[in-house]
Amino acid sequence: xxxxxxxxxxxxxxxxxxxxxxxxxxxxxxxxxxxxxxxxxxxxxxxxxxxxxxxxxxxxxxxxxxxxxxxxxxxxxxxxxxxxxxxxxxxxxxxxxxxxxxxxxxxxxxxxxxxxxxxxxxxxxxxxxxxxxxxxxxxxxxxxxxxxxxxxxxxxxxxxxxxxxxxxxxxxxxxxxxxxxxxxxxxxxxxxxxxxxxxxxxxxxxxxxxxxxxxxxxxxxxxxxxxxxxxxxxxxxxxxxxxxxxxxxxxxxxxxxxxxxxxxxxxxxxxxxxxxxxxxxxxxxxxxxxxxxxxxxxxxxxxxxxxxxxxxxxxxxxxxxxxxxxxxxxxxxxxxxxxxxxxxxxxxxxxxxx
Ligand SMILES: [Zn+2]
Ligand SMILES: [Zn+2]
Numbered sequence: 001x002x003x004x005x006x007x008x009x010x011x012x013x014x015x016x017x018x019x020x021x022x023x024x025x026x027x028x029x030x031x032x033x034x035x036x037x038x039x040x041x042x043x044x045x046x047x048x049x050x051x052x053x054x055x056x057x058x059x060x061x062x063x064x065x066x067x068x069x070x071x072x073x074x075x076x077x078x079x080x081x082x083x084x085x086x087x088x089x090x091x092x093x094x095x096x097x098x099x100x101x102x103x104x105x106x107x108x109x110x111x112x113x114x115x116x117x118x119x120x121x122x123x124x125x126x127x128x129x130x131x132x133x134x135x136x137x138x139x140x141x142x143x144x145x146x147x148x149x150x151x152x153x154x155x156x157x158x159x160x161x162x163x164x165x166x167x168x169x170x171x172x173x174x175x176x177x178x179x180x181x182x183x184x185x186x187x188x189x190x191x192x193x194x195x196x197x198x199x200x201x202x203x204x205x206x207x208x209x210x211x212x213x214x215x216x217x218x219x220x221x222x223x224x225x226x227x228x229x230x231x232x233x234x235x236x237x238x239x240x241x242x243x244x245x246x247x248x249x250x251x252x253x254x255x256x257x258x259x260x261x262x263x264x265x266x267x268x269x270x271x272x273x274x275x276x277x278x279x280x281x282x283x284x285x286x287x288x289x290x291x292x293x294x295x296x297x298x299x300x301x302x303x304x305x306x307x308x309x310x311x312x313x314x315x316x317x318x319x320x321x322x323x324x325x326x327x328x329x330x331x332x333x334x335x336x337x338x339x340x341x342x343x344x345x346x347x348x349x350x351x352x353x354x
Pocket of ligand 2 (some may be wrong): 084085086087088089090091095097099100277313
């Protein structure tokens with residue numbers, strides 16, 4: 001939990017309400033630590049505090065409120081953008097933009113001393129338990145490795161959806177992925193599954209090389225001023241068909257833009273700050289004929305796509321082990337946030353004993 005903008009996260013006791021009508025209490029088995037959690041700590045996305053962090057998790061239904069469908073004991077993956085199925089976006093095939101999901105934090109429960117409490121994206125999943133609307137819980141098969149299944153709820157759904165739904169990468173197309181956190185590595189894995197090639201992985205940290213190659217990259221490049229030139233050298237001088245920016249900074253969005261061929265597409269997956277402006281010339285926009293777009297939650301419908309990914313995890317056709325840097329107990333989560341901020345590792349996943 002984090003008490004205020006920029007405060008040091010700490011493990012604290014909180015009180016959650018009993019599940020009301022249409023709500024579930026879910027016992028968390030594993031919860032990933034995402035870059036968006038850092039954005040919650042430093043206030044980039046302006047949540048309210050005190051705030052329980054965490055929005056990428058798997059668990060088991062522990063208590064079912066009145067009028068719910070899922071039985072106690074059902075394994076689930078949590079969904080931080082559950083679709084209302086009634087708003088304009090939901091009715092027009094864009095459930096990832098559901099108008100019912102507003103704000104980075106939602107009031108739920110109270111602190112140990114009785115004060116108001118917020119939970120990240122309606123979940124607050126870096127915790128032993130959550131109370132959530134049933135539509136935020138997606139049933140998955142029993143027996144999945146929890147530290148991999150947790151990633152289906154954010155990094156993997158986002159990365160896979162960016163490749164399949166937003167960019168629609170086709171076999172043989174060339175791809176560059178800039179920023180190799182959990183989402184960037186998931187983009188690499190999805191690009192390989194899509195039959196793309198070459199798949200160029202880019203990061204400032206040389207230590208990401210082996211992770212990138214294990215996740216699906218064909219080449220690893222250090223991020224620096226010569227990036228666009230090096231990408232062109234590997235794509236017959238053109239630049240890639242698809243660039244994925246998984247950092248959320250103007251400098252890397254521009255690097256992605258310059259690394260893409262004329263007529264190619266840049267997909268921004270990273271979430272950046274509102275004061276970080278991207279500058280492109282009017283002539284460049286016209287002449288390059290490139291597309292610049294964003295991918296929110298992988299332009300995905302989690303109710304349909306999480307079960308598909310879970311099935312692939314179950315049958316072994318999807319292996320997320322390269323994305324998991326380590327399973328840690330909850331009291332090591334604050335230190336893992338620091339490591340993530342320093343760019344160390346891929347995904348640190350908090351696991352809870354059965
Ligand atoms: Zn996330
Ligand atoms: Zn909606």
